[in-house]
Amino acid sequence: MKKHARLVWVAAGILCLSLPLWGGGAMAAYPERPITLLAGFAPGGSLDLSARALAKAAEKVLGRPIVIENRTGGTGTVALAAMLAQNSDGYTLCATPSSVLIRVPQMQKVPFKPLKSFRSIFGYASPPLGIVVQNDAPWKSLKDLVADAAAHPGKIKYSTTGVGSTTHAAVEEVAVKEKVRMVHVPFKGGAEALTALLGGHVEFGALTSEFIPSVKAGQTRLLATMGDQRSPKFPDVPTLKELGYDFVNDAVYAIVAPANLSPDIAKQLESAWAQAAKNEQYLAALDHLDLIPVNQDGRKFDEFLRANWKKINAHLKAAGLIAEAATAPE
Numbered sequence: 001m002k003k004h005a006r007l008v009w010v011a012a013g014i015l016c017l018s019l020p021l022w023g024g025g026a027m028a029a030y031p032e033r034p035i036t037l038l039a040g041f042a043p044g045g046s047l048d049l050s051a052r053a054l055a056k057a058a059e060k061v062l063g064r065p066i067v068i069e070n071r072t073g074g075t076g077t078v079a080l081a082a083m084l085a086q087n088s089d090g091y092t093l094c095a096t097p098s099s100v101l102i103r104v105p106q107m108q109k110v111p112f113k114p115l116k117s118f119r120s121i122f123g124y125a126s127p128p129l130g131i132v133v134q135n136d137a138p139w140k141s142l143k144d145l146v147a148d149a150a151a152h153p154g155k156i157k158y159s160t161t162g163v164g165s166t167t168h169a170a171v172e173e174v175a176v177k178e179k180v181r182m183v184h185v186p187f188k189g190g191a192e193a194l195t196a197l198l199g200g201h202v203e204f205g206a207l208t209s210e211f212i213p214s215v216k217a218g219q220t221r222l223l224a225t226m227g228d229q230r231s232p233k234f235p236d237v238p239t240l241k242e243l244g245y246d247f248v249n250d251a252v253y254a255i256v257a258p259a260n261l262s263p264d265i266a267k268q269l270e271s272a273w274a275q276a277a278k279n280e281q282y283l284a285a286l287d288h289l290d291l292i293p294v295n296q297d298g299r300k301f302d303e304f305l306r307a308n309w310k311k312i313n314a315h316l317k318a319a320g321l322i323a324e325a326a327t328a329p330e
Contacts, residue, residue, distance in 0.1 A: 030090055030264075030265050030268060031062055031063075031064045031090065031091065032064075033064065033091065034064055034065040034066065034067055034091075035062070035064060035065070035066045035067070035090070035091050035092075035093065036066075036067050036069055036086075036091060036092045036093070037051060037055050037066050037067065037068050037069070037093050037094070037095055037255070038068075038069050038070075038071050038079040038080075038082055038083050038092065038093070038094045038095070039051050039068055039069070039070050039071070039079060039094075039095045040070075040071060040072065040075075040076030040077070040078065040079035040080065040094065040095070040096050040097075040100060041070070041072060041076060041161060041188060041189040041190070042070060042072050042187075042188040042189025042191060042192055043070055043189070043191075044189060044190075044191035045161070045189035045190035045191045045192075045208070045210060046127050046190055046208050046209045046210055046253075046289050046290075046291060047095060047096075047097060047127075047189075047190075047208075047253055048068070048070060048189065049285070049289055050095075050124070050125050050253055050285065050286060050289055050291055051068060051095035051253070051255075052068050053281070053282045053285035053286070054095075054124055054255075054273065054276055054277065054282055055068060055095075055276075056281070056282070057276035057277070057279035057281065057282040058272050058273055058275075058276035060276070060279070061272040061275045061276055062272050072188035072189065073188065074104075074108075074110070074162075075100060075104045075108075075161065075162025075163050075164050075165055075186065076096055076097065076099075076100035076104065076161075076162065076165075077100060077104060077105075077110045077111070077112075079094050079096065080094055080096060080100065080101075080110075080112060080117075080118070080256075081110075081111050081112060082094075083256075083257075083258065084112060084117060084258055086258075088257070088258040088259075088260045088261050088262075089261075089262075089265075090257065090261055090262065090265040090266075090268075090269060093121065093255055093256065093257050093269070094255070094256050094257075095253065095254070095255055096253070096254060096256060097127075097165075097166070097251050097252070097253055097254075098123070098250065098251055098252040098253075098254060098301075098304065098305060098308070099164070099165055099166040099169075099250075099251050100164075100165075101114045101115075101118070101256075101305055102114060102115075102305055102308050102309045102312055103164050103165065103166060103169055103312055104162070104163070104164030104165065105164075105325065105326065105327035105329070106164070106309075106312060106313060106316055106322060106325040106326060106327070107163060107164035107168075107169075107316075107321070107322065107326060108163055108164055108326050108327075109326045109327055110326075110327050113327070113328065113329065113330050114305075114309070114327060114329050114330075115305060115306060115309060115329040115330050116259060116329070116330040117258070117259055118256040118257065118258065118259055119256065119257045119258065119259050119260075119261050119266055119298065120254065120256055120298040120299070120301040120302040120305065121254070121255040121256055121257055121266065121269050121270050121273060121298050121301075122254060122255045122269075122270055122273035122274060122277070122295075122296065122297065122298065122301065123252045123253070123254040123294050123295070123296030123300070123301035123304065124252075124253055124254060124255065124273070124277055124293070124294055124295065124296075125252070125253045125286055125291040125292060125293060125294055126249070126251060126252050126253070126291065126292045126294050127208040127209045127249075127251055127253065127290075127291055127292075128208070128209050128212070128225060128226075128227065128231055128233075128249070128290055128291075128292070129166060129167055129170065129206070129207070129208055129225065129226035129227075129249045129251070130206075130207060130211050130212075130215075130222050130223075130224065130225045130226065130231075130234075130237075131145075131170075131171070131204060131205070131206050131207075131222070131223045131224045131226075132197065132204060132205050132207060132211045132214070132215065132220040132221060132222050132223065133145065133197075133203065133204045133205075133220060133221050133223060134197065134198070134200070134219070134220055134221070135218055135219055135220055135221050137203070137204075137221065139204075139223065140221075141223060142174075142223040142224045142238075142240075142243060143243075145203075145204060145223060146174065146178050146180060149175075149178075149180040149181070149182050150178065150179075150180045153180070153181040154181050154182075154183060155203075156180075156182045156183065156203045156204070157182070157183040157184075157185050157201070157202040157203055158171055158182055158183070158184060158185065158202050158203060158204045158205060158206055159185050159186075159187055159192075159193035159194075159196045159197055159201075159202045159204075159205045159206070159207070160184065160185075160186055160187070160193055160205070160206045160207070161186070161187060161188070161189060161190050161193055161207075161208065162186040162187070162188070163184070163186050165186075166226075166249060166250065166251040167206035167207060167208065167226075168184060168186070168206065169247070169312075169316075169321075170206055170226055170240060170245075170247050170249075171184070171206045172319070172321055173240070173245050173246065173247040173319060174240070174245055174247075176319045176320060176321065177244075177245060177246075177319075185201070185202050190207055190208045190209075190210035191210055193205050193207055193210070194207055194210045194211060194214060197220065198214065198219060198220070204223075205220075208251075209289055209290040209291055212233070212290045215234070222234055222237050223237070224237065224238055224239065224240050224243060225237055225238075225239050225240075226239065226240050226247060226248065226249040227239055227248065227249055228241065228248045228249075230242075233290065246315070246319075250308050250311075250312070252294055252296065252301070252304065253291070253294075254296070254301055255269075255273055257269065266298065270297055270298050274295070274297065277293065277295055309329055313325055
């Protein structure tokens, strides 16, 4: 009996000593199941399509499926809030324009702290922005459009991807400087905003790269772009800056996670998305969408957000669009 008891205790001791090793081997390395990537805008827009292309490339790096879910509303803020409602385990991420983090919260109250609630993972692309009208519209220039808006207050309607979006801010910059009143009609995605223009429901659209195919097809006319310099694709079209408006596109599409994500998982994700951004099929998709590759790691994108929050805040105050940010950044 004593010998049997000794054997039992020895066996138990060996089991206890081996548990940490056994447990470590049994726990599968992240990721062990599919990852969900929320997109804050409707299917078919440049954010949605670029996120899908990048996710497809990232699947090959991570070895697990990445499922895209479109959570529209609140100019992209609904998707971010939905991500924060899930476990911070790296299995729910969000693709978002930087404007949803640093512009929208200054214009409207949002249910998160823009510079505190999220962990930046990877900034991957920048969309060209432009103001377009139907090709048979009477306005040959932005000056013509503004003059009509001044002569007919409240008559001119325009579409964007939402309140506080970069394109909305651009039009507001024009409206404030020219002292004109135009009617903003927000949509849940760029494709919908373009469809509204083509259907005659609005007089012009302030859009991301969704406008480019329609311009090339002769359906719309581009009156102005929003880059720091003229677009190589449309060298004859002036920028808002050239036309005397203090506005330059600062939008970057990015992948973000909850702030309390494990640093090890965050590092793995950052590396995976960076590798995915080198994928040839993904880069071809960006070119097809007329998006510009950015490649900002988490630290650089976070620095970009913080610097531009201050710049945008000062600009919105100077333009008289806000007295203070509607949402505290931290």
